[in-house]
Amino acid sequence: MVSDVNFGWSSTIVKVILGATKTNGGTRRLSYQIGGGTTLPFLEGTPDFSGPLIAFEICDDPQNWSSIVRNYCQDIVNDCGEWAHAADSVYGADMIRLYLTSTRQRNFSDIASVGKTVESVLSKTSLPLIIEGSNESTIDSEVFLKCGEAGEGERLLLGTAEAGRYRSIAAAAMAYNHSVIAQSPIDVNLAKQLNILLKEIGVARDHIVIDPYTGSLGYGFEYSYSAMERIRFAALKGDADLAMPVICSAIDSLTVKEVRDAEPAIQDDIAVQWEFTTGLAAAAAGAEIICVRHPRTIPLLRKAFTNLKSEKTDMGGQ
Amino acid sequence: MRTVTFIPGYRKIDAEQGSTILDAAQRAGLNINVVCGGQGKCGKCIVYVRSGKTIFDQQKYKRFFTDDELAQGACLACQTTIESDLQVFIPDSTSIQEQKILIDGQETAMEFHPSVRKYYIELQPPTISDPSPDLSRLLWGIQKAGGPSAEKIYAPLEMLRKIPAILRHSEWKATGTVALVPGGYRLVDVQENDTAKRLYGAAVDLGSTTIVVYIWDLVTGKIAGVASNYNRQISCGEDILARVNFARKNGLSKLQALATESINLAITTASNTAGIDREDIYEIVVAGNTVMTHMLLGIDPAYMISEPYVPVVRRALSVSTGRIGITCNPNGGLFVFPAVSDFIGGDIIADILACGMSEKEEISLLIDIGTNFEVVLGNSEWMFSCAGAAGPALEGGEVLFGMRANPGAIEKISIEPGTLNPLYTTINGIKPQGICGSGLIDLLAELLCTCVIDRTGRINTGIANPRIRTNSHFPEYVIEWANRTGIGKDIVITENDIKNLIMSKASVHAACVTLMNQAGINRKEISTIYFAGAFGNYINKKNATIIGLIPEISIDKIVNIGNGAVTGANIALINRRMRKTLDEIACRIAYIELNAESSFMDEYTSGTFLPHTELTLFPMVQKLLDTCRITKE
Numbered sequence: 012m013v014s015d016v017n018f019g020w021s022s023t024i025v026k027v028i029l030g031a032t033k034t035n036g037g038t039r040r041l042s043y044q045i046g047g048g049t050t051l052p053f054l055e056g057t058p059d060f061s062g063p064l065i066a067f068e069i070c071d072d073p074q075n076w077s078s079i080v081r082n083y084c085q086d087i088v089n090d091c092g093e094w095a096h097a098a099d100s101v102y103g104a105d106m107i108r109l110y111l112t113s114t115r116q117r118n119f120s121d122i123a124s125v126g127k128t129v130e131s132v133l134s135k136t137s138l139p140l141i142i143e144g145s146n147e148s149t150i151d152s153e154v155f156l157k158c159g160e161a162g163e164g165e166r167l168l169l170g171t172a173e174a175g176r177y178r179s180i181a182a183a184a185m186a187y188n189h190s191v192i193a194q195s196p197i198d199v200n201l202a203k204q205l206n207i208l209l210k211e212i213g214v215a216r217d218h219i220v221i222d223p224y225t226g227s228l229g230y231g232f233e234y235s236y237s238a239m240e241r242i243r244f245a246a247l248k249g250d251a252d253l254a255m256p257v258i259c260s261a262i263d264s265l266t267v268k269e270v271r272d273a274e275p276a277i278q279d280d281i282a283v284q285w286e287f288t289t290g291l292a293a294a295a296a297g298a299e300i301i302c303v304r305h306p307r308t309i310p311l312l313r314k315a316f317t318n319l320k321s322e323k324t325d326m327g328g329q
Numbered sequence: 330m331r332t333v334t335f336i337p338g339y340r341k342i343d344a345e346q347g348s349t350i351l352d353a354a355q356r357a358g359l360n361i362n363v364v365c366g367g368q369g370k371c372g373k374c375i376v377y378v379r380s381g382k383t384i385f386d387q388q389k390y391k392r393f394f395t396d397d398e399l400a401q402g403a404c405l406a407c408q409t410t411i412e413s414d415l416q417v418f419i420p421d422s423t424s425i426q427e428q429k430i431l432i433d434g435q436e437t438a439m440e441f442h443p444s445v446r447k448y449y450i451e452l453q454p455p456t457i458s459d460p461s462p463d464l465s466r467l468l469w470g471i472q473k474a475g476g477p478s479a480e481k482i483y484a485p486l487e488m489l490r491k492i493p494a495i496l497r498h499s500e501w502k503a504t505g506t507v508a509l510v511p512g513g514y515r516l517v518d519v520q521e522n523d524t525a526k527r528l529y530g531a532a533v534d535l536g537s538t539t540i541v542v543y544i545w546d547l548v549t550g551k552i553a554g555v556a557s558n559y560n561r562q563i564s565c566g567e568d569i570l571a572r573v574n575f576a577r578k579n580g581l582s583k584l585q586a587l588a589t590e591s592i593n594l595a596i597t598t599a600s601n602t603a604g605i606d607r608e609d610i611y612e613i614v615v616a617g618n619t620v621m622t623h624m625l626l627g628i629d630p631a632y633m634i635s636e637p638y639v640p641v642v643r644r645a646l647s648v649s650t651g652r653i654g655i656t657c658n659p660n661g662g663l664f665v666f667p668a669v670s671d672f673i674g675g676d677i678i679a680d681i682l683a684c685g686m687s688e689k690e691e692i693s694l695l696i697d698i699g700t701n702f703e704v705v706l707g708n709s710e711w712m713f714s715c716a717g718a719a720g721p722a723l724e725g726g727e728v729l730f731g732m733r734a735n736p737g738a739i740e741k742i743s744i745e746p747g748t749l750n751p752l753y754t755t756i757n758g759i760k761p762q763g764i765c766g767s768g769l770i771d772l773l774a775e776l777l778c779t780c781v782i783d784r785t786g787r788i789n790t791g792i793a794n795p796r797i798r799t800n801s802h803f804p805e806y807v808i809e810w811a812n813r814t815g816i817g818k819d820i821v822i823t824e825n826d827i828k829n830l831i832m833s834k835a836s837v838h839a840a841c842v843t844l845m846n847q848a849g850i851n852r853k854e855i856s857t858i859y860f861a862g863a864f865g866n867y868i869n870k871k872n873a874t875i876i877g878l879i880p881e882i883s884i885d886k887i888v889n890i891g892n893g894a895v896t897g898a899n900i901a902l903i904n905r906r907m908r909k910t911l912d913e914i915a916c917r918i919a920y921i922e923l924n925a926e927s928s929f930m931d932e933y934t935s936g937t938f939l940p941h942t943e944l945t946l947f948p949m950v951q952k953l954l955d956t957c958r959i960t961k962e
């Protein structure tokens with residue numbers, strides 16, 4: 012018996028391009044095209060699927076970043092350009108996700124520094140970039156425009172648009188041809204609503220990546236998984252407003268109680284396991300980009316994806 | 330005893346020292362706005378003490394007043410005690426004004442066949458050769474005059490006591506009144522001479538806010554008089570829950586008395602206008618929600634407001650009016666509509682009767698919106714119903730400048746694209762004081778069409794227009810500038826107001842969809858949507874569809890039935906065949922508990938979008954919005 016791995020689904024996830032090479036007007040050595048799926052990943056008989064991209068998350072002001080990561084990465088965390096370079100050349104990430112945490116300080120006003128930070132990271136790595144901007148509506152517009160401008164031509168992925176604040180980021184993305192992360196709180200309806208809002212102010216469907224909000228394992232991940240499943244099923248059944256690739260970042264993985272309370276000797280291992288397991292589950296749900304913060308998680312995930320691909324899930328067929 | 334003088338109007342009333350101003354005002358017959366039932370929580374009963382001594386804790390209730398107002402003697406009527414003779418000023422905003430009460434029922438081309446009839450009879454006096462008893466003689470007379478056969482008529486003791494004197498005093502010319510009651514016919518009155526033309530009945534819509542009474546001439550089949558007034562129970566709490574709690578604490582008798590008093594007041598007004606004697610009213614038909622009718626009948630409603638929400642009775646009831654205290658003929662009958670559940674009461678059964686959906690083969694959807702909403706879906710074979718809390722937003726509550734449909738309420742509004750200037754009308758045409766439900770629905774639709782708000786209801790603060798601004802908490806749209814309002818303040822709608830409205834409309838729509846799913850039908854199979862209730866009658870059908878309050882069907886298939894409760898009561902009053910179907914209708918309706926439907930929350934979230942997350946459910950709206958909003962793919 013041959014199973015129908017498409018389950019009667021007829022639609023395709025929209026393809027989104029991240030990163031532009033020289034031929035496309037950018038300076039990246041790689042350009043990814045994510046999306047395009049017609050079913051769930053890792054099933055036997057599915058078209059060739061290279062596995063999700065692994066994005067490594069860094070920031071430009073690490074004072075509130077997980078001490079586990081800071082201890083592992085050492086001084087490099089204080090220079091996000093060098094950190095990005097390491098993520099590319101040492102940790103083996105597919106993408107860099109830069110959080111402009113410096114903009115999240117009270118009364119931040121040094122907008123020019125945002126541009127410099129982005130430029131420095133762009134110069135230190137040639138991987139495609141995801142940039143997380145400010146978190147304060149009064150400066151959003153300037154910050155996002157500055158990010159957009161600094162990365163013009165690079166097909167960045169800008170984050171994070173939410174139903175309550177999406178206009179600034181969408182404006183910057185449209186002005187400089189970048190894509191947008193659309194985050195909604197673990198709900199298929201709210202995810203769809205935000206996509207419609209973005210569409211309505213002019214963001215093209217192939218410039219949107221859905222962030223369903225990822226709770227970490229044991230701390231709500233099952234809800235995220237269910238929301239992701241519903242989003243993907245609806246998309247494959249033909250709901251165009253949900254047919255975008257998905258990005259997952261279980262950012263709480265390194266701070267869950269089990270990691271915090273772990274014996275110092277094994278704390279690092281537990282943190283990595285937690286991040287790995289959450290990321291793997293998100294990949295199984297169909298996420299196209301998995302974000303991690305611990306460098307050791309990257310090779311584990313990559314190996315798991317390879318194994319899953321080579322021993323694709325038997326659908327129960329003989 | 331102290332004397333309190335209320336101005337304007339100079340109404341005087343004696344009051345005990347230490348009693349509250351609210352109490353005095355209510356006894357003086359002044360309707361004071363007390364949303365919380367006099368607990369000092371709502372801050373609506375603001376009055377100004379012009380002279381005299383009172384005790385009022387200004388510090389405790391400071392949040393309701395400006396310093397200026399306190400300096401002028403402002404206080405809460407419910408929390409201020411009388412210590413000397415007083416002069417108290419009641420501002421307009423505090424007194425409950427005559428609300429635009431919907432008394433227009435639907436035109437009813439209903440067969441006239443009332444349950445109560447009068448028969449004028451001229452009898453032969455008894456003789457030694459014809460010694461049959463007075464009663465038999467009377468009942469045979471009635472039978473001969475076209476009434477029911479004598480042996481089928483039951484005559485109660487009080488009639489038997491009256492008969493001998495009346496028959497002899499009038500020299501055997503008398504009028505008998507016979508009513509059809511459950512179980513047969515009943516002789517309800519015997520009068521001297523010919524009074525057959527004086528036979529009236531009253532249909533009552535017993536609402537939690539308003540009472541509407543229609544008096545019918547049951548001989549000619551014409552409406553003799555109409556009246557309405559506030560349900561006086563409002564002084565014990567604005568919403569039903571507050572009143573049930575009041576009854577739990579203070580006993581049911583006050584609420585029962587207030588319900589009766591409110592009905593009596595309306596009956597008196599209507600009778601006076603019609604020039605009829607209330608003694609000639611022999612039948613009262615009451616349609617009201619389940620809690621209201623329980624209270625009217627003096628049945629404890631306490632068990633209805635908590636799980637598992639059980640009413641004491643749901644079938645139709647007939648009792649003698651004298652036992653309830655209704656001022657009409659003391660032997661008259663009071664018929665109370667049956668209910669389906671705590672939340673689907675006799676008022677909804679009356680709506681169903683009024684729109685006729687229970688007799689049609691096609692599927693209809695009936696929606697009655699107030700603070701709570703009720704939805705019924707079905708046809709002549711099956712029916713599903715549900716009820717839920719829409720929140721007070723659609724009635725003007727939880728909206729900064731929301732108000733009931735009182736004079737000065739903006740009831741219709743449109744917004745000019747580009748300038749974003751509004752064009753509106755207010756009730757009674759006076760300067761605006763706020764916005765009522767129908768105005769809010771218009772406003773939401775217009776703000777959406779002019780792109781002031783996005784589909785989640787968030788105001789686009791990027792628009793450069795003085796009407797769009799951000800106050801200390803939320804972005805807002807200025808509907809009217811202070812100098813052009815009747816309240817001296819800018820009238821605005823805030824993003825938070827809009828959010829509340831969207832939540833309200835989402836729950837109504839989700840309830841409709843839940844019933845549709847239960848029945849396994851889609852919106853295209855609905856032949857008609859009926860809007861019932863006061864609010865429904867003033868609703869702009871197109872705008873209600875644009876915001877996704879109701880499933881999208883062709884606008885001309887949406888029908889406002891107006892005050893369906895009173896129309897239904899009218900039908901039941903004048904047509905005994907229809908009245909008999911009520912219990913059967915009530916039994917046909919399956920009640921769906923929304924809290925127990927796992928899909929309801931999902932449907933609700935889907936509905937928190939304008940018009941809806943599933944745009945394919947609103948193809949006409951989507952097409953319309955495409956032309957007025959900028960859409961790029």
